[in-house]
Amino acid sequence: KNQVEQSPQSLIILEGKNCTLQCNYTVSPFSNLRWYKQDTGRGPVSLTIMTFSENTKSNGRYTATLDADTKQSSLHITASQLSDSASYICVVRAGDSSYKLIFGSGTRLLVRP
Amino acid sequence: NAGVTQTPKFQVLKTGQSMTLQCAQDMNHEYMSWYRQDPGMGLRLIHYSVGAGITDQGEVPNGYNVSRSTTEDFPLRLLSAAPSQTSVYFCASRSPRPLAGGRDNEQFFGPGTRLTVL
Numbered sequence: 001k002n003q004v005e006q007s008p009q010s011l012i013i014l015e016g017k018n019c020t021l022q023c024n025y026t027v028s029p030f031s032n033l034r035w036y037k038q039d040t041g042r043g044p045v046s047l048t049i050m051t052f053s054e055n056t057k058s059n060g061r062y063t064a065t066l067d068a069d070t071k072q073s074s075l076h077i078t079a080s081q082l083s084d085s086a087s088y089i090c091v092v093r094a095g096d097s098s099y100k101l102i103f104g105s106g107t108r109l110l111v112r113p
Numbered sequence: 114n115a116g117v118t119q120t121p122k123f124q125v126l127k128t129g130q131s132m133t134l135q136c137a138q139d140m141n142h143e144y145m146s147w148y149r150q151d152p153g154m155g156l157r158l159i160h161y162s163v164g165a166g167i168t169d170q171g172e173v174p175n176g177y178n179v180s181r182s183t184t185e186d187f188p189l190r191l192l193s194a195a196p197s198q199t200s201v202y203f204c205a206s207r208s209p210r211p212l213a214g215g216r217d218n219e220q221f222f223g224p225g226t227r228l229t230v231l
Contacts (some may be wrong), residue, residue: 004155032217043117043203043222044156089155093217101220103155 002013002027004104005094012110017080021088021107029095034048035064035075036089038106044089047075115139117223119204125229127173128193134189134226136204142221144207145187146171147179150225156203162187162211187229202226 004025013019025033032051036044048057048064050073057064061078077084090104122133138145146161158171162181176198178190187206191198207220 040227043205043223043224046219049219085210091155101158102154103157105153105155 006104010108020076022089025092027092031093031095034091038087085111120222136187138206142206146205147189148203196230199230
């Protein structure tokens with residue numbers, strides 16, 4: 001069964017610290033993996049998208065990694081800011097013709113001053 | 114560009130009532146989708162459309178209808194609301210044309226509609 005699992009479910013860190021969020025997937029065939037940021041009360045906004053051949057992708061203080069062999073991805077946030085408080089959602093697109101997106105349940109990050 | 118807009122932002126219904134959630138986009142995207150987001154679960158696809166006049170069912174279509182008479186609009190209708198339909202609903206759109214290197218075009222989400230069914 002195609003699944004995307006994220007850990008931890010929630011995380012609290014102090015402003016300025018780094019953190020890493022994890023995503024494991026069992027989607028096959030695989031097309032690409034995306035990380036979204038969702039602020040409270042808003043829709044998800046894309047941070048990165050990685051295809052099979054990409055290992056690392058950065059977007060400012062956000063760096064995503066992908067290991068297609070172990071079917072794992074991580075999102076690393078550097079020098080966290082209060083505005084990073086949000087849910088982070090890992091989404092995998094199946095590699096067939098359906099453009100089916102499988103969403104993880106997200107990691108809720110709280111950055112405290 | 115306003116992007117993807119949704120109305121209303123909040124709605125409370127009684128069991129058995131019907132209503133329509135509105136979604137519009139001004140990016141000329143062919144693909145539009147409706148998702149629901151429930152606590153502790155990932156977003157689940159309700160219905161989607163690949164162009165005006167074409168719609169199809171997603172993962173959880175029961176109790177919902179859609180139509181796509183124009184490229185811009187993709188309303189979601191609840192026929193007879195049930196408490197199990199209490200959720201946050203997101204509309205999304207994207208262009209089907211791949212980017213350089215075969216990459217998917219980005220999917221844009223609306224701000225959501227929070228629906229409570231009593």
